[in-house]
Amino acid sequence: MPLSTIHEQLRRIAGSDAVLDRPEDLMLYEYDAGVRKRTPVAVVFPLNTEHVAQIMKLASFAGFPIVARGAGTGLSGGAIAPEGGVVVAFARMTRILEVDAENMRAVVQPGVVNQQLSDNVAHLGLYFAPDPSSQKACTIGGNVAENSGGPHTLAYGVTVNHVTGLTVVMPSGEVVHFGGKSIESNGYDLTGFLVGSEGTIGIVTEITVRLLRRPERVATLLGIFETVDDGAKTVSAITAAGITPAALEMLDGWTLRAVEAACHAGYPLDAGAVLLIELEGLAEQVEEQAEAVREVCFQQHAREVRRAKNENERMLLWKGRKNAFAALGRLAPSYYSQDGVVPRTKIPAVLQFIESVAEKHGLRIGNIFHAGDGNLHPLILFDPRDPHQLELVQAAGAEILERCVAMGGSITGEHGVGLEKRDLMPLLFTDDDLDVMLSLHTVFNPNNLLNPGKLFPTTRMCRETLGRSIHPVLQAEGM
Amino acid sequence: MTTTGISLDLAQELRAICGDNRVRERPTGGMYVSPSSAGEVAAVLALANRHGLSLSPAGGSTERNAAEVHVDILLHTNRLANIEHYDHGDLTVGVGSGMTISELSAMLAPDRLMFAGDPPCPERCTIGGLLATASHGPLRHGYGSVRDYCIGIRFVTGDGRRAKGGGRVVKNVAGYDLMKLLIGSYGTLAVITSASFKLFPAPRQTRTFLAEFSTANEAMRFRDRVMHSPLSPMCMELVSPAARKLLRPETNNDAWLICVRASGSDAVLNRYRKELGSAATREIEGDSERRIWTAIENFGYTDPDDSSSLIYLSAWPREVNDVIDTLLATSALAGVDTSLIGRVGVGLLLARVTDRKRTASEGTCALVHALRGKYAERLAVKVRGATNPWPLTPANIASMKAVKHALDPNNVLRGRQIA
Numbered sequence: 093m094p095l096s097t098i099h100e101q102l103r104r105i106a107g108s109d110a111v112l113d114r115p116e117d118l119m120l121y122e123y124d125a126g127v128r129k130r131t132p133v134a135v136v137f138p139l140n141t142e143h144v145a146q147i148m149k150l151a152s153f154a155g156f157p158i159v160a161r162g163a164g165t166g167l168s169g170g171a172i173a174p175e176g177g178v179v180v181a182f183a184r185m186t187r188i189l190e191v192d193a194e195n196m197r198a199v200v201q202p203g204v205v206n207q208q209l210s211d212n213v214a215h216l217g218l219y220f221a222p223d224p225s226s227q228k229a230c231t232i233g234g235n236v237a238e239n240s241g242g243p244h245t246l247a248y249g250v251t252v253n254h255v256t257g258l259t260v261v262m263p264s265g266e267v268v269h270f271g272g273k274s275i276e277s278n279g280y281d282l283t284g285f286l287v288g289s290e291g292t293i294g295i296v297t298e299i300t301v302r303l304l305r306r307p308e309r310v311a312t313l314l315g316i317f318e319t320v321d322d323g324a325k326t327v328s329a330i331t332a333a334g335i336t337p338a339a340l341e342m343l344d345g346w347t348l349r350a351v352e353a354a355c356h357a358g359y360p361l362d363a364g365a366v367l368l369i370e371l372e373g374l375a376e377q378v379e380e381q382a383e384a385v386r387e388v389c390f391q392q393h394a395r396e397v398r399r400a401k402n403e404n405e406r407m408l409l410w411k412g413r414k415n416a417f418a419a420l421g422r423l424a425p426s427y428y429s430q431d432g433v434v435p436r437t438k439i440p441a442v443l444q445f446i447e448s449v450a451e452k453h454g455l456r457i458g459n460i461f462h463a464g465d466g467n468l469h470p471l472i473l474f475d476p477r478d479p480h481q482l483e484l485v486q487a488a489g490a491e492i493l494e495r496c497v498a499m500g501g502s503i504t505g506e507h508g509v510g511l512e513k514r515d516l517m518p519l520l521f522t523d524d525d526l527d528v529m530l531s532l533h534t535v536f537n538p539n540n541l542l543n544p545g546k547l548f549p550t551t552r553m554c555r556e557t558l559g560r561s562i563h564p565v566l567q568a569e570g571m
Numbered sequence: 572m573t574t575t576g577i578s579l580d581l582a583q584e585l586r587a588i589c590g591d592n593r594v595r596e597r598p599t600g601g602m603y604v605s606p607s608s609a610g611e612v613a614a615v616l617a618l619a620n621r622h623g624l625s626l627s628p629a630g631g632s633t634e635r636n637a638a639e640v641h642v643d644i645l646l647h648t649n650r651l652a653n654i655e656h657y658d659h660g661d662l663t664v665g666v667g668s669g670m671t672i673s674e675l676s677a678m679l680a681p682d683r684l685m686f687a688g689d690p691p692c693p694e695r696c697t698i699g700g701l702l703a704t705a706s707h708g709p710l711r712h713g714y715g716s717v718r719d720y721c722i723g724i725r726f727v728t729g730d731g732r733r734a735k736g737g738g739r740v741v742k743n744v745a746g747y748d749l750m751k752l753l754i755g756s757y758g759t760l761a762v763i764t765s766a767s768f769k770l771f772p773a774p775r776q777t778r779t780f781l782a783e784f785s786t787a788n789e790a791m792r793f794r795d796r797v798m799h800s801p802l803s804p805m806c807m808e809l810v811s812p813a814a815r816k817l818l819r820p821e822t823n824n825d826a827w828l829i830c831v832r833a834s835g836s837d838a839v840l841n842r843y844r845k846e847l848g849s850a851a852t853r854e855i856e857g858d859s860e861r862r863i864w865t866a867i868e869n870f871g872y873t874d875p876d877d878s879s880s881l882i883y884l885s886a887w888p889r890e891v892n893d894v895i896d897t898l899l900a901t902s903a904l905a906g907v908d909t910s911l912i913g914r915v916g917v918g919l920l921l922a923r924v925t926d927r928k929r930t931a932s933e934g935t936c937a938l939v940h941a942l943r944g945k946y947a948e949r950l951a952v953k954v955r956g957a958t959n960p961w962p963l964t965p966a967n968i969a970s971m972k973a974v975k976h977a978l979d980p981n982n983v984l985r986g987r988q989i990a
Contacts, residue, residue, distance in 0.1 A: 194889040195918075239744045252748065253719050262970075269948075270967050275716075275917050276705070276755075276885035276951045279965025279989070280974060284718060284751025288744050308801035328660055334683070334772035374801050376838040433740045435661040465742040466661075500656075502743040509745055520738065520745055528734040528978065529747045535973040547746070 093154035095133055101154075102136045102178070105146040110137040110184070121179050124164045124171045125226070127428055127482065128511050132159075132173035137184045141259060141267055141297040147180055148295065149265035151541050159543045160291045162202065162234030165226040167429055168510030170238055170290050174544045180295065182233050188212055189298065196303045197256065197273045202233020202296055209301070218303040221248040224506070225414045236296050239288030241506030243339035243413065246464040247372070248304065250506060252287040257300030260286060262293075263537045273300055285532075290508050291543040293536045307372035310338075311382040312400040312409055315367040315389040316360050320344050320459075323365035324440040326392040327463045330369070331436060333388050335381050338372040340464030341413050344443075347420070347458035347471070348412075354419035357412025358405070363395065367463065368413055416460045417471065424456070424473035428485045431507040432496035436466040445495050446470050453488050467505035468496070494519060509547045517549050581622065585644070588614045593650070601643045607650040609725060609733055609764040616762065617731040619644055619983045627986025628762045630697030631671060633690070634704050635956035636875045640986045646762060648699045655765055656739060659684060663739055665723065665767035668699025685773040687714035691872035699763045704960075705755030706883075708868045709806035709832070711914045714771060717754060723767035724750045729760060729979020739767050752974065757960050757987045760978045774805065774834030779860045780843060780851035783826035787811070790827040791892040793850055794915050797831060798888075800846050806832040806914075808867050811895075813910035817923065818866040829915075830863065870912050871921050871955070879925040880935045881955035884942070888918040890949065894942070898922055901941040907934030939963070959988045 093101075095113075102111045112118060112135040122131040133156070138144045151158045161171040161181045173179050182203035190199040193216045200209060206227040210219040223242035224230050230240070236258070241250040248254075257271035271283035286293055317323040323342055330340065343351065343366050348359045359366055367389070371381045386397045400406035412419075420427050434442045443459060446468075450457040461469040470492055474481040493503045497519045504513055517526060530548060533540075585594045585604050593605045606612045619626045624643035637645060648669035655665035659682040666675055672693035675686050689708030690696045696706075702724070707716055714720070723737035726749075736749025753761055784790040790809055797807060810818065810828040831851070833843045844851070855863065873879050886894045895911060898920075902909035906926070913920035926934040935954060939962045942950055953960050965971060968990050975982075975989060 195887045239748070241742060241744075245742065249715070249719055250742065250744065252751070253715070268967055268970060270970070272948060273887050274885040274949065274951050275919065276953075277965070278948075278951045278953075278961045278963050279967055280756050280760075280971050281705075281718065281751045281754060282967050282970055282974070284754075285748055285974075287751075288748050305799070331662060332660060334775075336772070373803060374835075374839060374842060376842050377835055380836055380838065433742050435658055435663065435740055437658065437660040462742070466740055467742045500658075500738075501740050502738050502745050504745050505740075505742040506744055513745075517746065522734070524732050525734045525736075525746070528728055528732055528749070529736075531977040532747060532752075532974065535977040536970075 098150070098154055098156060098178070099134055101150050102134055102147065105150065106136050106138050106143050110139070111135070121161065121164070121173070121181070124166045124169060126167045126169045126510070126512055127426070127476065128169040128172050130173050130175070132177050132179040135179040135181050137181050139184050141261065144180065144261045144295055144297050145265045145267055148261050148263060151178065152263065152265060152539065155541070157541045157544050160202070160233065160237065160295045162231030163205070163226070163229045165230040166234060166238055166510065167431065167507040168238070168504065168512045170508050170510035170543070170546055171234070172511055182231060185297065191216070192273065193218060195273050197300055198303055199298060199300050200232050201298060202231060202236070204232050206230050206232055206235060213303055217306050219306055220301055221254055221304050222251045225417065232299055232301065233296055236287050236299055237289070237291045238508035239506070241462070241467065243341055243370070243462060245506070246340055246462065247336055247338040252284055254302045255283060255287050255299060256302060258283050258286055258296050259298035260294035260296050263539070263542050271300065288508070290510060290547050292533055292547055293542070295542070309373065309375040309378040310406070311371045311378050312406045313369040313382060313385060314398040314409060315369060315394045316363045316396040316398070317365045317367070317394055319364040320443055321440050322393045323367050324443055324463070326367060326389055326394070327439055328437045329388045329392055330385060333384055335384055337369050337385070337464060339368070339370040340462070341368040342366070342459070342461055342463035343368070343413070343416065344459040347416060347460045350423055350458065351412045351416045351419045354422055355412045355415050357408050359412055368409055413460070420458060420471055420473065424475065426474055426476045428472045428474060428489055430468065430470045430472070430489050430492055431504045432468045432493045432501060433505040434466045434468065434496050434499045434501035436464070438499045438501070439463060439466060442468065442495060442499060446492055449488050449491050453484055455485065455488055457488070462505070465505070466501065490516060511546055514547055515549050584618055585615065588618070597645060599638060599641070601641070601645060603645050603647060605647040605650045609727060612646065612651070612762050612764055613727045613731050613733045615644065615646060616727050616729065616983065620731055620981050623981070624983065625985045626983050628699065628703070628758045630669065630700030631692065631695035633692040633696045633872055634700060634706065642986050648697060651699070651764055653765070654678070655767070662770040663722065663741065663767060664770055665739060665765060666698055667765045668697060668702070668763045670698050672696050672698070672701065679770060680773070683773045684770045686768065687720055687771055688717050689868050691869045693868070698766055702754050702763050702766055703756065703758045706871065707914065707919065708871070709808050709864060709914065711919060712807050712916050713803065713805040718751060720769040721750045721754060721766055722769055724753055724763060725765045726753060726761035726763045729984040730981060737767070741769050759984050759987050759989055760975060761984070777805065777832055777834045777856070777860065778840050778843070779855050779863065780831045780833070780847050781853040781855065782829045782831070782847065782850045783824070783852060784829070785826060787827050787895045788892050790829050791915065793829055797847070798916055802833070802843060802846050804831045804833050806830070806864070807916045809911070809913045809915040810867070811911040813908060814870065814912050814923070817910050818863070818870065830867070832864065867912060870923065873923070879923050880932055882922040882924065882935060882938065883953040883955065884920040884922065885951035886918045886920065886946070887949055888916070890946070891915050891918055891920065894920065894946070894950065897941055897945055898938060901938050902934070905934050905937035907937070909938070959990065964990060
């Protein structure tokens with residue numbers, strides 16, 4: 093089907109003002125928050141599930157690949173268009189369809205911004221727990237696709253722990269419903285399977301999420317350490333003391349100085365590292381835990397432990413953490429963020445390794461991460477205009493992830509595999525592991541039209557699935 | 572395709588894989604094997620695929636009576652009970668699927684750690700069985716389901732592929748979430764060989780507060796009060812008057828009971844006393860506390876010679892009271908005795924149905940029928956031990972069949988039916 097016909101058909105489905113096809117408009121959709129780029133052939137903005145189903149049927153008929161896109165804040169290239177691909181953007185599906193406070197659920201369209209949902213239910217004393225740093229912009233649809241996390245996933249779990257039902261448009265164009273408002277569903281847990289499948293199984297058009305009740309008390313502590321090592325050891329010491337904070341974040345000295353210059357969060361400029369520790373729950377329990385955490389910090393040679401005196405101070409400490417990635421933009425034209433995970437007792441060792449990688453390659457690597465669950469975010473600064481630098485940075489990133497896996501960890505804790513880490517999947521998974529995942533991919537997405545080129549290593553996809561990626565009509569006719 | 576007589580050659584092939592004394596004939600027909608590694612499990616499944624045989628995994632047989640499972644090969648997981656990793660500093664553990672819940676708990680106790688799965692009959696229930704049936708106990712209220720704390724899984728698919736999902740770390744989104752797919756799939760997709768879990772610090776002290784009500788409706792109002800309070804108890808369980816008599820036959824009390832279990836310091840427990848107020852008429856600790864929770868945990872188990880049947884329900888929290896009314900009214904009409912307990916804070920109920928005149932399954936059918944008519948897709952229902960565990964046809968049955976086809980294309984794993 094000629095491109096102009098595809099554009100015309102998309103307009104027929106979603107409306108004449110709901111399709112972008114001019115190069116200057118498409119350029120805005122060629123990237124996400126990662127480092128890869130590709131220009132889509134069109135961007136379409138559906139208004140409802142029916143539109144998405146029709147777009148899917150058109151894609152299937154005409155044989156063009158599609159990728160769903162929320163706010164484009166993803167860090168693994170998950171929303172980058174495949175070759176000749178159409179972006180299905182959810183900027184018009186932004187309604188909160190239902191807030192059911194009695195059952196502590198909300199039903200939302202995928203384009204609802206994460207923070208907006210929490211803001212919307214705040215008057216009921218409720219909130220949506222997953223809190224990626226991009227929560228002011230990222231969408232719940234994107235959170236579902238990538239199974240996003242955030243600082244508070246330490247206590248409350250990632251997105252999958254907060255989704256009980258989905259409406260999904262399958263690659264055939266069929267609309268299916270998985271789960272619902274009840275905590276368990278009849279049959280296999282396909283809701284859980286869909287979350288985090290990175291848009292390769294179906295396109296989610298409605299999401300039923302759990303809402304949590306706001307805690308009575310929140311204590312936010314800032315543990316200040318002379319060395320990164322002392323801070324890192326404190327993380328396991330807090331766990332060993334039987335305390336699970338709601339969030340436990342670490343910033344190394346170099347990063348916190350960069351962040352402080354940009355955000356004025358009140359971080360000490362001469363520290364080796366800080367831990368941002370949040371405790372939530374019953375007032376009595378939070379006060380006891382705050383005292384216990386303070387003691388643990390001092391046992392691990394903390395120089396000082398501060399506590400936010402009020403909500404303003406608390407917000408300021410979090411502002412520094414949540415805007416850290418952006419703050420580093422002041423120091424270099426771009427950065428490459430990694431998302432490896434190690435068992436939390438291995439944090440001191442992996443931080444030393446990251447330092448050695450930085451030295452070896454002459455790179456600047458900052459560390460700001462979810463220490464409580466061992467989810468690292470080494471930020472490697474570079475200039476994307478220099479192709480050699482990008483190569484170097486990606487090689488350093490891969491080296492760090494290899495070490496994470498060797499320590500018993502993973503290549504991604506919350507950003508997803510996407511384009512960026514697909515070729516690192518064999519570090520974690522055997523041929524048989526990938527083969528099983530691929531067979532599930534194939535039964536749902538047989539023509540590989542949904543977000544092709546993501547999640548699976550390129551070699552496998554070329555061999556096993558891309559070969560089948562021919563026009564479905566031709567395939568049906570045995571050609 | 573199904574089985575009848577197993578040839579001598581086949582028994583020999585199984586012995587060649589698992590060892591001479593690990594294979595025997597079952598009195599009810601077919602063979603029994605107990606492999607000791609994932610490799611042996613894969614070889615047994617490959618054999619079943621080659622010969623078109625049916626196979627079903629079995630753990631402690633606490634959810635169904637294995638003797639009644641009619642398959643060519645019953646694969647017992649008891650020898651898959653190894654420890655793959657135990658990182659107490661990281662609060663993670665990985666064990667073979669044949670390990671029992673009690674064995675795992677005993678291993679963790681010296682380090683003051685806790686596994687949050689508390690299914691019925693923990694001394695026999697295995698890790699694999701817990702995962703396959705997604706069963707739960709009272710800790711489900713405060714610690715979530717096994718879906719929430721299982722961080723990795725190893726298995727052999729129906730077509731004999733050894734594979735895994737997840738890993739050993741508490742946060743990991745690499746690849747498809749195969750844990751979710753296998754948890755609660757009743758052994759119809761794969762044989763689970765081992766799994767890794769997040770652990771929790773064991774509480775240092777606990778108390779249980781008991782509150783009594785003359786109706787279920789009043790009990791639910793108390794539940795709502797607790798849910799709206801700042802309290803976050805470990806467990807909150809409803810016990811119907813009939814269930815109380817089952818748990819403690821000597822009791823002669825017609826009240827509905829809510830048991831709230833709390834952990835924490837003296838100050839925290841004092842706060843519970845204050846918030847629960849005069850509604851909580853008794854407070855128990857020590858042995859009597861342990862006894863009541865063990866009894867509640869084991870409510871979901873019935874002896875093979877017990878004619879009762881058990882229904883697990885997952886309702887919308889605000890509809891729990893209505894579901895209870897429907898269950899009790901239908902039970903009265905159908906002439907069956909139904910006793911109920913439930914993790915009512917999250918909408919989970921267990922109904923034990925006893926029919927003195929007919930078989931319990933007829934009573935169960937009447938209840939399921941009434942529930943289907945009234946709640947349709949708002950309710951999830953599982954019948955313990957049934958060949959088809961989901962009597963309400965899942966809305967996503969076509970997708971389930973696609974998944975089944977991807978992992979078990981020859982339908983070897985047919986100890987249960989999915990529709």
